[in-house]
Amino acid sequence: MTRRRQRRFRSTAIPNLAPMVDVVMVILVFFMLGTSFALSEGLLATRLPTQIGPGGGARVAIVPHVRISLVRVPGDDRTAICVLGLPLPEQSFSALRELLAEKLAAGADPLGRVTVSADSEVAYADLVSALDACAQAGMRNVQIAVTGGAAVMDAAPEADD
């Protein structure tokens, strides 16, 4: 009899999870929104030339399919766009994109090397626009021409903190 009574009055405690779910949902939504804001930017992928750096001297330099140069026009705020050393007839990045798209339509390899070089005075946004034009045209192997890094490092001024 005593055992039966004990069994009858044994209670099982079940925690109420509903308030916890409410709170966790609010926090979850907050972090989801915060993360999506931070990831609203994308990347333009490029590669650096293999002629520089460890083992670079052993590599054979191949003439690139397309060389794009961004040159700062003296006395002017604009950037001149040159392809294979010749200035574009229409100085705009949409014209550059169309030119590259025409080359691809004419049978150029989308994996063919495109080298972009720029003067130090050229606006960084123009370099990104040039890379963007290459990517929009469908060029997949875009490289940025840089000179040897060691010399640049030696010449870099020491900033005082």
Added chain:
Amino acid sequence: MRRPLHATVVDLNLAPMVDVMMCLLIFFMLATKMVERAHSAIDLPSARAINYADAGGRGERMVINIRPAPARGEDAEYVILEKVMTLKDVLDLVQRRRRALADLHCVIRADRGLVYGVVEPVLAGCADVGVRRVSFSAVPEGDDRS
């Protein structure tokens, strides 16, 4: 009075839902923290052909922020994980990371108002230590958020 035979009490089992939500919560908490630490507030240039797949942080990558520094009397300042560094320190760090990881991916987040001259030494330093994968952060055209 007899109880109805088919009276059932529907008790929703919230435990699996809580498990999943906790996992999601921890994931987003960590992701948000990483993004906050790596990304400074920078007015990025805009582009159309940006790749969002790489922006998610696939593989080992190093984010180098470059922003104007008029107060410091210099053209730009270099920021990694919210720490302002000199160019030499940045390149030393790139070199150390490159030694540890062969396929290091450097992400340049530079302000749209800068000149290429402040970005070029970073690229040159990367090339010098053998970093080949370099990407430039940009916002989609028409969306000028940093």
